[in-house]
Amino acid sequence: MLTTPERDEKPVWLVIIRLLRWHKPEGRLILMIPALWAVFLAAAGKPPLPLVGVIVLGTLATSAAGCVVNDLWDKDIDPEVERTRDRPLASRALSVKVGIVVAIVAMACAAVLAFYLNPLSFWLSVAAVPVILLYPGAKRVFPIPQLVLSIAWGFAVLISWSAVTQTISQPTWLLWGATVLWTLGFDTVYAMSDKEDDRRIGVNSSALFFGNYAPVAIGIFFAGTILLLAWLGIVINLHLPFWISLALASIGWIWQSLRLREENLPNPAYGEMFRQNVWIGFILLAGMIVGCL
Numbered sequence: 001m002l003t004t005p006e007r008d009e010k011p012v013w014l015v016i017i018r019l020l021r022w023h024k025p026e027g028r029l030i031l032m033i034p035a036l037w038a039v040f041l042a043a044a045g046k047p048p049l050p051l052v053g054v055i056v057l058g059t060l061a062t063s064a065a066g067c068v069v070n071d072l073w074d075k076d077i078d079p080e081v082e083r084t085r086d087r088p089l090a091s092r093a094l095s096v097k098v099g100i101v102v103a104i105v106a107m108a109c110a111a112v113l114a115f116y117l118n119p120l121s122f123w124l125s126v127a128a129v130p131v132i133l134l135y136p137g138a139k140r141v142f143p144i145p146q147l148v149l150s151i152a153w154g155f156a157v158l159i160s161w162s163a164v165t166q167t168i169s170q171p172t173w174l175l176w177g178a179t180v181l182w183t184l185g186f187d188t189v190y191a192m193s194d195k196e197d198d199r200r201i202g203v204n205s206s207a208l209f210f211g212n213y214a215p216v217a218i219g220i221f222f223a224g225t226i227l228l229l230a231w232l233g234i235v236i237n238l239h240l241p242f243w244i245s246l247a248l249a250s251i252g253w254i255w256q257s258l259r260l261r262e263e264n265l266p267n268p269a270y271g272e273m274f275r276q277n278v279w280i281g282f283i284l285l286a287g288m289i290v291g292c293l
Contacts, residue, residue, distance in 0.1 A: 012094075016102055019071065019088045020064040026278045027067075030186070032059040033281035034179040035156040040176065041236065045292030051116075055160050058113040058125075063236055065106035066132050066152070072099050073136035081197040121163040128155035139203040146191060146206040150183035171236050178228035185221035185253070186277040188214060189260070192268040205234035219257035227252050229284070236290040245287020252280045 021027050035055050039047045071078065071089045078090030088094040107129075114125040131152045138145035154176045161172045184206065191198070191207035192214060198205050210217040226246065233242050256273050259265070 002206050004257075008068055009221070010093075013097075015088045015093050016098075019068055019094060019099065019102060020106070021067045023066075026275045028060055028063050029278050030274075030281060031046045031063045031153060031156060032056060034153060034175070034182075035160040036285055037179075037281075038157040038160035038172070038175055039164055040285070040289050041292065042161040045289050047164060051163060054113050054116045055163070058110055058159075059156060061106050061110035061113065061123070062128075062132065065103055065110060066135070068103040068106060069133055070098055070136040072096065072103065075099075077201060077203065078213075080201050081194055083194055083197075094239060109141055117159070117163050118166050120168075121159050124155060124159045124162060128152060131155065139198075139205065141204075142204045143204050143209045145204055146184055146187040147180075149187055150180040156181045171232055172226050173233065174232040178225045178232065179229065181221045181224040182277075182281075185218050185225065186274055188218050188221070189256070189277075190274045192260075193267050209277040213261035215257060215259070218260060219254075220258060221289070222253035226253065233291070238288065239293075242287040242291030245284050245291070248287075249284050252276060 017023055018020070022137065032055075036052075039052060039055050069126045071087055075089040075096065078084035078087050084090060089096065089099050110125070114118075114122050117125065131148065135145065135152055138148040142148065157176045157179050158168060162168055165172075173174065188206040188210070191205040194205065195207045198208055206217070207214050225280070226249070229246055229249075232238075233246065257278065259273070
């Protein structure tokens, strides 16, 4: 039985930073990574710097809005989960009204940035909004809610690629597929830390859906990511640095898949592997940029 979270007595602005998860940058960066993959690959390694800035700020605003919306949905569930019980809305350190205002401000910032984009990218941004808003509810009705999150992540690729080319082509879809599978992999890893709490309170997750086969499923997701990125590298003729980065990423994903099969893996290990995927993503980004030149 979890105890009632203590109210947070920190200044409101610090509590809002926690609400936006800016004190945990890995969650913000891991959304930014596929967007940067797309903008650099679509521009052959040399995208306009103002566009890169818009993509970076847009992912920060979007992920901030997503975090607040998620916490608004889960304000009565989060207190029952060890990992989330101290979140500002769950602990009642912030009111629901403040949460709604922060979410609106974050979405407004994302909307202003979207007006910089071309019409196709703008309307893809609009199409992403329902997915972002409804994802937190998916865990209540859909057996694999991480798939909904993965589709939301995939919009980062479609928006960023089309922001450069004004079109969506075969390479775009290959990168989209790789991003969806990668997200399914790392977010299932993340969900494994909450498996017992989720089962107890009756919400769905991919970790629960796959059960004892979750490590196998994660390995398949990562293998699919590798294959689609390799296919992409061939289609757009990426050079040796990309293949080196893909080899390093593959080693990281294989190691994670094998480690997940260990019995009695400590709970913090899942968070560590999630954070490792941020580094893997940036290694791939570096390989993509240099591999384009």
